[in-house]
Amino acid sequence: MTLPILYNCPPSGNCYKVRLFAALVGIELEIRNVDLAAGAQKTAEFTALNPWQQVPVFQDGETVIWDSQAILVYLAETYGKHDWLPSDPVGRAKVAQWLSVAVNEIQHGPADARLVKLFGYPLRYDDAAKASERTLKIIDDYLSGHKWLATERPTIADCAAYPYLALAPQGEISLEPYPSLRRWISDVEALPGYIPVDQ
Ligand SMILES: N[C@@H](CCC(=O)N[C@@H](CS)C(=O)NCC(=O)O)C(=O)O
Incomplete structure (x- = not known):
């Protein structure tokens, strides 16, 4: 095969x-x-x-x-x-919404901070750290009222957003102030079949 x-x-x-x-x-x-x-x-x-x-x-x-x-x-x-990509218009749009956040707000916040700290990329760390603060706060507030990002159950939106949110500490961005985000990270990590990132 x-x-x-x-x-x-x-x-x-x-x-x-x-x-x-x-x-x-x-x-x-x-x-x-x-x-x-x-x-x-x-x-x-x-x-x-x-x-x-x-x-x-x-x-x-x-x-x-x-x-x-x-x-x-x-x-x-x-x-x-x-189930991982709903077929109804609202569910699909909500997934698309979070896929977009993964590429924009999450990339230009915690993912860029990690690129600087872990791999020495020539990006402005202060800008990435400031953007991270706003992004993590908005997502934390959202997750205080929602178990998963797009729908009532996990979707590809959670898979797209999870890596650079969970890896934020590698960019020296603390997750300590964001309890609902940390709760969601634990929920993703508890999904059957979950694997951690390679180092
Ligand atoms: N939007 C793309 C971004 C892909 C991307 O940035 N890939 C990085 C690794 S995480 C890369 O290949 N960089 C090539 C380079 O640094 O030359 C995606 O989500 O796949």
Whole structure:
């Protein structure tokens, strides 16, 4: 049997989103690690898969998808149970809303702070820390009245948002002031099949 391929980088939170969801729903993947530090994402071969020269990339036969949010949508539709991506208009829109937050507010807050502290990326740490404060506060307030992000049950929105929220302390962003966010993180970690990020 040919397994779908995930072009992956072990400490990447975006790649971890895909590995996490695959583990939660029991999708077996062939993992191909891409050495970002050595510039393997910039080769002609990899650029043909993803012109943005980024991981993750997912390849399922002839189908190639880049962007972790898009891969989650594909996996939920193709392999996952429909519960992970609701089919009703409101549920679908709420999932899209949080996928957007994952790429924008979460990326430019705790994910960027982690890039600076863990990998020395030339980004402005103070800006990322300030953005993190606002983002984490808004999400914490929201989660004080909601068990999961998009619907009454976990969806791909939770998988997309979880990695860089849970890994915020690696960017020296404390989760201490956010009890509802910490409760949600524990709930994600209690899901059957949960796997932690590679280090
Ligand atoms: N929106 C994309 C972002 C992907 C992304 O930023 N990937 C990073 C690793 S987390 C990457 O491949 N960077 C390549 C580089 O730094 O040259 C996604 O969600 O997949």
